[in-house]
Amino acid sequence: MGIFDKIFGSKGLEFTDTIKVDMHNHLLFGVDDGAKVVEDSIDLIQGMIALGRKKIIMTPHIMSDFYKNGPENLLPQLDILRAKIKELGIDIELEVAAEYYLDEVFMKQIESGEKLLTFGKNYLLFETAFMNEPPQLKTVIFEMKSNGIKPVFAHPERYLYLHSHFSKYESLFERDICFQLNIMSLSGYYSPEIKKIAEKLIDAKMVHFISSDCHNLKHLEALKASVKTKYYKKVLDLPLLNNSLL
Ligand SMILES: [Fe+2]
Numbered sequence: 081m082g083i084f085d086k087i088f089g090s091k092g093l094e095f096t097d098t099i100k101v102d103m104h105n106h107l108l109f110g111v112d113d114g115a116k117v118v119e120d121s122i123d124l125i126q127g128m129i130a131l132g133r134k135k136i137i138m139t140p141h142i143m144s145d146f147y148k149n150g151p152e153n154l155l156p157q158l159d160i161l162r163a164k165i166k167e168l169g170i171d172i173e174l175e176v177a178a179e180y181y182l183d184e185v186f187m188k189q190i191e192s193g194e195k196l197l198t199f200g201k202n203y204l205l206f207e208t209a210f211m212n213e214p215p216q217l218k219t220v221i222f223e224m225k226s227n228g229i230k231p232v233f234a235h236p237e238r239y240l241y242l243h244s245h246f247s248k249y250e251s252l253f254e255r256d257i258c259f260q261l262n263i264m265s266l267s268g269y270y271s272p273e274i275k276k277i278a279e280k281l282i283d284a285k286m287v288h289f290i291s292s293d294c295h296n297l298k299h300l301e302a303l304k305a306s307v308k309t310k311y312y313k314k315v316l317d318l319p320l321l322n323n324s325l326l
Contacts, residue, residue, distance in 0.1 A: 097132040097307065098316055101325040104205055104234060104260055104291035108138040108157055108176060112147045114295040118164050125165070125172055127300040128292070131307065135173040135326055137199045142178045144185035149178065151197060175199060179234055180206045182214050190223045198229065200325045205260065207234040213241040221255055231257040235293060237265050237278040249286060258288035261315065264299060267306040282315045289321055 106114020107128070109121040128136055140154060141147040158176040165172060177199035180186050186206070189196060198204045204224060208214050224231045233252065236259050242248045253259065264270065265278035281287055292303055306312055 099132065099290065099320070099322050100134040101137065101322045102128055102131075102133050102135075102292050102294075103137040103177070103199060103203075103232075103289055103322060103325055104139050104179065104262075104293050105136065106138070106140060106293070106295040107136060108140050108154065108161060111149055111154060111157055112141040114140070118161065120296070121161055122164065122168065122170070123297065124294055124300065125170065125174075127297075127303075128294070129170070129172060131292075131303065133172070135175070137175045137177050137325065139177050139179040139199075139205050141181065142186075142197075143181040144183050151195075154178070154197065177203075177205060180204065182206055182208045182216065182220060187216055187220060187223075190220060190227065190229075193227055196229070200321075201230065202228060203230045203232050203258065205232045205234050208239065210238060211240050213239075217252075218255070221252075221257055225256070232260050232289060233257050234260050235262040235265065237261060237274050237281060238270060243273060243277060246280065246284075249281065249284075253286050258321070259286055260289040260291055261287045262293045263290055263306045263312065264293065264302045265306075266309045266311045266315075267302055269302040269306070279311050282311055282318070285318055287315055287318055287320065290315055291322070 106112055107121050107124045109115040109118050115121040115124055125136065140149050142149045154176050158174065162174055178197040196204060208217060221231050236249060261278055261281060265274050268275040294300060
């Protein structure tokens, strides 16, 4: 039994999805807390294909203390995975970008104008700590935009420091940054509160991209439940930018 059948059942999803590009996931093996070995990448890629994806932009963590990734190690790793995909005859387009964690190193990289791992029309995916609002958040957004980078805020629904006042989301949204919602948030995978905020963002039409943030097979299972929710159908009605990345 292949991974497609194991996760999605022999009849597949029985759901027509229009999203062709996943732009936030940890499918590149051996570089962060996502896929460990090349076989993990292959299994997860098969799962993405089952969801209807044609292109996967992989976004390994870059975090100064834990994941010291950069173009120098990620691009050769992408070449290895592409070669494996070709050898197996799997039809999927693969790219690599990154999920930058807002820390001092990232601030310096932005300030110096260093070439970073962006995707599409110079989009850059970034995340912050979950509990406390980083004091540099608004500054770094300003700096990115001044450097011609389009900031994409990873999973805004997951930050506890934003939960108490929805106006904080509106204030960030008005800064002309993109919001990327995690599909798994819609099934309550992270928490009921995160699900509630994700739904509120959808109702307010404050979502530009949706993506899997998939790290492992457990996440594939959660994705299966999430794409069956009422709010997944609702988010697909928004003018999402995923397919502009094809
Ligand atoms: Fe992520």
